Amino acid sequence: MNINTQIEFNKIQEIWAELASTDHAKEKISEANAILDEMDLRKELRDTTDSREMIEKLGNPPLQNVTEMKEIILVAEKDDCLTPYQLERVENVLVGTERLKDFLARGKQFNNPLAFYDENLDDIKELREEIVSQIRNEDVVDRASKILFDIRNKIRSAENNMKTKAEQIIRNNKDVMADSFYVLRSGRVCVPVKKEYKFKIPGSVIDKSSTGNTLFVEPVGVSKYFEEIELLRIEEENEVYRILYTLSAMVADVVPILEENVRMIEKLDYIFSKGKLSIDLDCVEPKINTERRMVLKKARHPLMDKEINVPLDVSLGVKCSGDGSGEEASYEEINENTEVIRGIVITGPNTGGKTVAIKTVMLNSLMAQCGLHVTCKEADICMNSNYLCDIGDGQNLSENLSTFSAHIKNVLEILKQVNKDSFVIMDELGSGTDPAEGMGIAVAVLEELRKSEANFLVTTHYPEVKEYADKTVGIVNARMTFDRETLKPTYKMVIGEAGESCAFYIADTLGMPEEMLKVAIEAAYGKGAVENYEFRNKEKVANKASSKIVKIKKTKKKPNNIISYNIGDSVMVSPDKKIGIVCASANEKGVLRVQIAGRKIWINQKRVKLLVKAEELYPEDYDFSIIFDSVEHRKLSHDMGRKYVEEALVYDSDNS
Template identity: 65%
Template sequence: MNVEQQIEFDKIKELWMNLAATQWAKEQIKEKAFCLDEGSLRKQLKDTTNSRDLMEKLGAPPLQNLTEIKEILTIAETGDCLTPYQLERVEKVLVMINRLKKYLQGGKGYDNPLAYYEENLNVPEELQEEISRQIRNGSVDDYASKELSQLRNQIVKCEEQMKQKADQIMRANKESMADHYATYRNGRICIPVKKEYKHKIPGSVIDKSSTGNTLFIEPAGVAKYYDELQALKIGEENEIYRILYTLTAFVSSSAPMLHANIAVIEKLDFVFSKGKLSIDLGGAEPAINTRRKILLKDARHPLMDPNINIPLKFETGESVRGIIITGPNTGGKTVAIKTVMLNCMMAQCGLHVTCKDADICMNNSYLCDIGDNQNIAENLSTFSAHMKNVLEVLSEADKDSLVIMDELGSGTDPAEGMGIAIAILEELRKSGCLFLVTTHYPQVKEYADKAPDIMNARMTFDKETLRPTYQMVLGEAGESCAFYIADKLGMPGEMLKTAIRAAYGEDAVKDYPFRKESAVIEKRKSRKISKEKKEKANLNLSTKYKLGDSVMIYPDKKIGIVCKPINEKGILRVQLPGKKIWINHKRVKLHVAATELYPEDYDFSILFETVENRKIKHKMERKYTEEIIRYETV
């Protein structure tokens, strides 16, 4: 049962993947499954909201595919020499990291939590400068080193001397020349000599014309320059490799920092891809509950044109566990149940939903039986596949499941199909799951009026234009074997009795030869929903961490010391080796309390203030001074 494909969530994933820049983020999206942890899900939804807010204020972040840079770092770390092209790719990524840091710094002005990931991005500035200075337009620049510059100047001078010498010889022997211009053959400069004057020009025959009447001779006076030129080019090549190997070693030494940057960028790419999808679909952040309640206001199918899609208002839960949708077979019923399940699954995957407002419960499973493209030629094999799927749904459904079924009981004789539909609905009701079912049987509508926890619904259509409308004709095939097939496939006897009684009455139940009268639906072990532990409302954040507390910073698990407690925005200042950072308290965990590390009257200025400031403060305590204590500003 491929639920994602049946409700078209796989198409949502395709749209989502196209909005990610890195291959890692694309793979995460491809494998993304709905979340069962309430706390984690709320964080995922908040990340989506924060990323959308940031992009609406600052535009799309500067992200790019990192597959190539990973391969380049592997080459550098294994000791192979990087090419100028590969070094330019490294520089391009370093420029992107710098731009991303500036982008996130801009987000700090809006107190966006994602902006503080900027603290985790570090650029090896010297490496970027060296590559920019020495590599240009896909090759090593002339001025990458003094020696290379001198060698290339000498090469140009030598080539010019060779040409001048060849021209001089041609002018002195005009009658012997077959043409007025020197030419290059096999990398050597040659003059075109008539065959009969071959012995008049001292030198080596390098080539000849197709007729053999013209010989291309490298004059002896030019050859000495050629040997000098080859020596210069060997020197040039050696210098180029020296520069490339030096830069490669620089890249290799910076690889750990670059790998850490890549990990942060990939995580941000995944989060921002959710925000981009929300913007493209016009989504909104849903509320999440574990009370088995679903409320959708002005819900849209995310794959339909919003200009022609009529918004859906839907509510279930608490006193109503199941909804049976009836009405003309216009296609509207199927779209409605898909819209509900698709929005619920999107929400539980940390995505925004295509609703004006939504309050969606967490589900431990999404189960469906949707028979699209139905026609009057439905035969025994179609019904068998339908029943197998229904029985699989019933075996998995429990109180935390969301189930949708389209055209329940179709594909067979209307009377028997109606009975089986009621039996399935009765089993769904007993399981306690939330379910949405579409049907065309009037008897099922009557059943819903009497059954507890079930409500009828209808889909309307334009009676004047009859658009859209699709009519399904049933019962034109031969005799149906619905009860027999259901019995053979394992439907319990009690369910079959309910079906036969609904279709033909009590007398028919007594005469039916049950194969598995004592069989029951075997329930599979269901997964548990982990509810979020609520923080106490009166918790005072300002007392959560104290000056001098040793804390661990996530996700990097770095150890730092609190140098400024949490402010009213939930941000605290932490001293790390070589720098101080501002960070949200949710990314910090107490490692060792200050009371365990320092004496009660310990002077923390020793740790956090500069020597200059401490000297000035000491002077102020003793006498008047015009010196000023300077503190860094945020």
């Protein structure tokens, strides 16, 4: 994961970029990283301070985006013709340059070093005046030249004569006109003539109405003016191009000056954006050192509300004093007999602000090394060769990484890159696995960081790690405080003291029964700890009545010898999906007889689907022989019922 994302520096960059005007400055902000050259860094910080002071005294500078200007310069360098719009953009940038020069010049009264950048800006008044006098509203004005003025006057005169002539023809030929006014068709002035009188008006038919009853005719007397105007338009176009090429050549002659103007505007935009950010976040200029000393006083997280954020004091690379707060030590004072704090192990309750604390320190440090001011009351920050961090669970299903695996992967990568000039932060060191093994790994990692002599901050819950920090030279404990009355963290960090997670206390206060807490405490610290613990909640675990699940009552399945279909039921037979009528109920094997299209078949009832029951189709005591038996069969059956007959009824197993 990108470190800028882990510590939220990318969000600072987003806020910072919104304060810039040029695309170049925004891009530079998005690529901002720690400056490793001390001279460059000190200059960047001075620029930030100077820009903030100038904004506070004179307001925001008149800056504008000059990306289009770069494209215009490329066109001018090729000796191509610039459009009126592009020339107006040149004029706008030159006006902006003049205003920026005036703004910077006013800063000289305060002896602000940035004010002297005005000497690198040139508003080229001659070119600006030429463009203003000849271009307006993305067009060449009439008085750009005497020739253009005369041509356009002639065009307007010819247009008026053409319209006057058309109106005269309409008045003199009212009877043949379909309307009393002329119209424009394909740029030509036409009179509306009734179809039956089209030969009454000499001229060319340009168009006709949708019904075809009206013809739009350009009279001969009008067409001569149109031809005159077309010739004048060609002259106008030539003159316009001559003026544009002349102005384009003037722009090409001053391309080096324009390029320098653009470069300075982009540079000043970047510088002033840092000053605006300093004001918006209420920052101060940090001191910079190369002696591995980091002292932050009243440091705030720049993305948190200043009114609710609790500032913290942190010291690294300084001598350890008795109260644990740290006493500043100069490079000359530090020697092998001096106990210098290189690492801080932060403990405390969950949501107590441990992660915010380590992010706050690294974020301010990185901001300072990018040439920005920091959100502290005072800050003395060392330059770091690299910033290394392990924050978040890092779980990645696509790479089959568990929380612990991701942590270990990040930690090993950090240990490969760490050196004495590094700054490292790690959150929940050793978490995500068996506590005993995780604790061992946490101690081993801390030992490696101690050997590297890097400055580092880590958070943990392991008591063994607290003991290690308490006994190891160069590492100190710190705790995030907790209000036992409100059960809320105070977000204050106290250096020199180990904290506790307060899990048992919180659980006890929130109502966990005594018997459960005893089991938990004994499992964590042994029987002795149970005897010394003062329980607040004496209640036992009581199960509350809860809603019951209503299950569907299961019905016994019918055996196969139960008849499901009755004679006369309308059914569908699969797989042919033919419609039939049950003529014999199912036997013990589940086989029934169905009449389909004049023939009867035996079929398993599993292949039959009921459509309509017999009682819905037929009246009670209905004689189904009407459906299933032939007329001859029914007559013979009737005769046999009342007298002796020689014929016999024969039933076929498949057909009747």
